[in-house]
Amino acid sequence: MNRQFYDDAVSLEKSKELLDSLLNEIKAKFGEIYLAADQPFRQWDLALDISEENSLPPNKVREIYDFCISRGANAAISNIHLNVWYGEYTKCDMALKILDNWNVKIDECVYVGDSPNDSPMFKKFPISVGVKSVLDYSDFMKDYPSYVTERDGNQGFEDLVDSILSTK
Helix, strand or coil, X not given: CCCCCCCCCCCHHHHHHHHHHHHHHHXXXXXXXXXXXXXXXXXXXXXXXXXXXXXXXXXXXXXXXXXXXXXXXXXXXXXXXXXXXXXCCCHHHHHHHHHHHCCCCHHHCCEEEXXXXXXXXXXXXXXXXXXXXXXXXXXXXXXXXXXXXXXXXXXXXXXXXXXXXXXX
């Protein structure tokens, strides 16, 4: 396995220390907060469960998001998690690095997303598609995809595939 890291400014140990401290602050300020079921397998971020197995109202998600930003962390909201990390990189930065490593041009790709954490990708990728749920996040998103499917979730992705296949 070849592991590559985008940003060496924060070591893994320091990142974990900062995230543990921030999680304690979040719990002290906001009460019961649940980590995502896959948190034990994450190295560089906290994934707070906002609607996978537990539900937080959007205003509380926004408050926790703002709190994390005020503490110097980065944060992104997906349809199921609030992801929090330290370091100067984003999902988009990492995707572009992978494309570069594989010698794939961005205009050869279709990016598909479903939530606010995809907003930077929608802005960067010339061909971007959002499933219907992206329209539910107007309070959290700055940039939208160039195309939105009529259906949500995997059915929205199916709509995209059907559309692509119909052009052959």
